[in-house]
Amino acid sequence: MAVSATARTKYEAVIGLEVHVQLLTKSKIFCSCSTHFGDPPNSNVCPVCLGLPGALPVLNREAVAMAMKAALALNCAINSRSRFARKNYFYPDLPKGYQISQYDEPLSQDGWIEIEVEGRKRRIGITRVHLEEDAGKSLHEGFPDSERKSYIDLNRSGVPLIEIVSEPDLRTPDEAYEYLTRLRTILLYLDVSNCNMEEGSLRCDANVSVRVAGAPAFGIKTEVKNLNSFRFLQKALAYEIERQIEMVESGESIQQETRLWDSREQRTYGMRSKEFAHDYRYFPEPDLLPLVITEEWKEEVRRSLPELPQSREERFATTHGLPRQDATLLTVTRTMAEFFEEVVKGGAEPKLAANWLLNEYSFLLEEAKVGFTDFPVASADFAKLLTLVGQKTISGTMAKEVLRDMIMTRKGPDQIVTEKGLQQINDTEKIAAVAREVIAANPKQVEQYRKGKTATLGWFVGQVMKATRGQANPQLVQDVLKKELD
Amino acid sequence: MALTEKDVRYVADLAHLELTEEEMKKFLPQLDSILQYMEKLNELDTSQIEPMAQVTYPSSQHPSLRADAPRKTFAQEEALANAPEQGAGSFKVPRVIEREE
Secondary structure (H helix, E strand, O other), rough: OOOHHHHHHHHHEEEEEEEEHHOOOEEEEOOOOOOOOOOOOOOOHHHHOOOOOOOOOOEEEHHHHHHHHHHHHOOEEEEEEOOOOOOOOOOOOOOEEEEEEOOOOOOEEEEEEEEEOOOOOEEEEEEEEEEEEEEEEEEEOOOOOOEEEEEEEEOOOOOEEEEEEEEEOEEEEHHHHHHHHHHHHHHHOOOOOOOOOOOEEEEEEEEEEEEOOOOOOOOOOEEEEEEOHHHHHHHHHHHHHHHHHHHOOOOOOOOOOOEEEEOOEEEEOOHHHHHHOOOOOOOOOOOOEEEEEHHHHHHHHHOOOOOHHHHHHHHHHOOOOOHHOOOOHHOOHHHHHHHHHHHHHOOOOHHHHHHHHHHHHHHEEEEEEEEOHOOOHHHHHHHHHHHHHHOOOHHHHHHHHHHHHHHHHOOHHHHHHHHHOOOEEHHHHHOOOOOOOOHOHHHHHHHHHHHHOOHHHHHHHHHHHOOOOOOOOOOHHHHHHHHHOO | OOHHHHHHHHHHHOOOOOOOOOHHHEEEEEHHHHHHHHHHHOOOOOOOOOOOOOOOOOOOOOOOOEEOOOOOOHHHHHHHOOOEEEEEOEEEEEEOOOOOO
């Protein structure tokens, strides 16, 4: 596709995202079947989630609490009364012939997320956060008769979802990417979902249209589906925006339709519109009572909210004096942020702790193929190690060796330092003894130094460090050498 | 008659029903009379009444919510017992996905 640069700047894209997130409840939203991922197909099913006649749904309290948590963290207003509705459509992985969702009275609405792209902060509106049930899973490939048959696994049928609908406030694929990243970080902090796009616990559809930049009205939108990674989202949006601009430029009209992203061919395809006639004939779900949220329950959930990433980032930057980039990196996951705080609480200097966590520790973990969340090193031990570095008991290079051992052996830093005899030598007498030996053995260099070639001092420091296997405190070595040589 | 043949075809289509000409002749007036009967309700003034979908509401004593405690119900074989066709622990249905440009 070739759209000229001028055409590209003439238009702007209008993007809204619909994000579906599986909640981390133990049981399904309307029945007591397990939500465990990866079990044998159709082994976590019952009359309710199989859609057998006469089975009645009962709402899971925890699903409501988690949805509320997400809604509050996304600055939404919780409706004291909401209700469920049936969304009617036919698909084999939807055994009842309708999905229980929320329609005209959702759980919550009118929230926002702040994003920052290229230094520009923007508030992206959130239209609503509502509760619904997931459908089962259709497998269209991988079986000998896949040409003719689809295989249906209903373990996922009835897993609780929240749908988070954004306002059409996003303008570029980068903004969409940033929005989804922020959203994911928040949900991970709340521990309401594991937000794994590959496993499908976070799914994203995008509504996209283009218009002449600044025009008041929206263009005709398409809905792009099958965006199962952050990268696909960006690529599919870029492709779809370009496709629409090209059509508008050449005088064609855009069709309102659902399009699928094909990652192999790097393009979107229109889906047969007949099969996806968007007339869901919503009506109130008669099998469920309206959902009433009391003020007490709402406040109880609000109190349970953890400190959110943006506020934590701000605090790390201001109270701990960390560079903004470090503060951002440390708060990407709640576990990392909390670990950092524990290390600081354990007595480590914040900047030193940030450096070691983001650089040496991350590097060593990767080298040892150990995950951060396996916590091979306790925060208290980490703090102790950094205290040793701060007090110059051991050098940075040695500390790295010690940390490597801590990861492998899970021993404390004191023990490793003692066992390996790695304490830094801070005893002036000991250092002086070594220095005198070095001086005696190298009369030529001594002469050079005394003739004014003071750079030779560095060479002497190196010799002493070598003789002490790097354990001498380099600053002390330098002081002692100067005294001995002059 | 307010209802048209086109309306009936549309609704039948959404329900995946195929109607013969005869069935159409039979159902069109039937559906129309049902709708007309419902229209009658619109003659009442309900402007002062709060819309409601249910007649019962949960109370704080009976919030009608379930605890999040998983429980096993069907084994895979039981779940699939009535399936017209099955394989690899799954329900088998005619292939569904199709697309076109």
